Amino acid sequence: MKCARPKILFADNKYCPGCGHGIVNRLIAEILEESGDDKKALAAFAVGCSSWMPDTFGVDCVQAQHGRAAAVACGMKRSRPECTVFAYQGDGDALAIGLSETMWAAIRNENITVIFVNNGNFGMTGGQMAPTTLAGQITTTSPGGRDPATTGYPLNVIEMMRTVDVAYLARGALTDPAAIRKTKSYIGRAFEAQRTQAGYAFVEVLSPCPTNWKMTPLDSLTHISKVVEAVYPLGEFADWKMKK
């Protein structure tokens, strides 16, 4: 069997077995290399499981503060408009502590690409409740299951972003090869939006976290298709080409 991987991924990733981050990392790496954008790519990596990436993902990058990757990416893009700038963030980072920076990058329609990994919890710190945690979901800080009466409902950030003028919004999953291919096409279009200076592009990826969900990797994927996708529907939700 021939095993090849993008050169950008110069070291094995450090994620838990069955984690979706490794697949998302690989999809971004493939897209950057296929387009040649890897040579002019600048990344802002978030804090959380994303902060493994400076050790394994070989593009020019900044380790952003927790929640601030979108703002750091804006600073980079406005300084180097010729570069391909992306932020890579998890759900605690982008939607809890960083919701302001996340939304304002979208509101200003900054010409950056944001890849957002939704695995329903704070993975790096051991599985606490995140803004994306499903109602009733047990986490280490919602031991009785998330109670929307006191913690609010799962946050669908794409619905928020649809209220402002952005270039591209999509949500994909990693549940089987077809879903992975579709997610790759979404990420590819998000970088295309930047390349054509269409504006802000955001792709949410529903991603398994078997370690903290306390499920097998296969059960985690089934859980996403049967339960998570009902709360966070897949598809494209804004497309600059459709506006014209």
Next chain:
Amino acid sequence: MGYGMAKVLMKGAEAIAEAAVRAGCRFFGGYPITPQSEILEYLSWRMPEVGGTFVQCESEISGISMVYGAAACGMRAMTSSSGPGFSLLQEGISYIASAELPCVIANIQRYGSGLGDIFVGQSDYWQTVKNGGHGDYRTLVYAPNSVQETADLTQLSFEKAEEHRNPVILLTDASLSQMMEPAELPEMCGHDPDVPAWALKGKGDGTYKRHTSVMYSMADYDSYIAEKYRKIERSEQRWESIETDDADLILVAYGISARLCEEAVEISRGNGKKVGLIRPISLYPFPNDAFLDACPRHGWLCVEMTMLAQMAQDVAIACGMKQRVFDLGGGVGFFDTDTVLGAIEDIFSRRRKEVYGI
């Protein structure tokens, strides 16, 4: 705008903005707060004029984050704030220091904790000088006492930030930023963001660069970081000494307070009292060398607009904790030259209690 070498009448805040542009700063991200909003207002039109970037950010946190990204790309980048807004910058300043990137932050002090108020104060000395963020770092801190020196030190701040790959804070206050004085602005100097070794521009056909805490990639980080700041402490002390050689009492004050103290020294000398002044210009590093060998008979009087003596502690340390240090503070009410003269009189007649004794 066609400033030549002639002096122009400017507000201190605008002098920071124009001097930054002339120092090659082409990125500013910030948030309005009195008394520094004039910096944003000025740069909102001035940056586009010179092809730079101005962003009015959603918060100070976003502003310093954008500065982090811009600095990583080799830009000369700046933000500015005051009071509560300056508190919000601390996390970002710590990250930028840990990644060893240069940037300039202007802190236009207002008075008080919490919301405080918009009038002049110097109560953010410790926060600014003793690293307000988490971790093992320092920021160089420059404290001008006039609009002219504000412009000069703004330019110096960008140079020193790059020389030491470290954030530099320009510490002024509400009165220095709001008052107008004639100033000669520095000549326009270019800055090529492609030149700095740390500038991200895409890896091209080479290896990639990453900006994160340098402690992750340095074999002997502990010795390195200690020596980095020791070197700054040896080489970057700046101060002005006025009539200190024969002084029986030496005042210590920075920024606007030093202006009052200069007048107090002149009046005291006219009245036969041998009073001098040390005006720290760099607050980090604190100019300890200025205090070597000085042993005024009546001690030292630290004059600062904070009621809980802050710089007075650095004065006591600079004197090896072996001399009397008095303080004169201000808060909601502030002092004038007569107040300073009153304190001097009290010390000469041994009616005032020191804040740090022998």
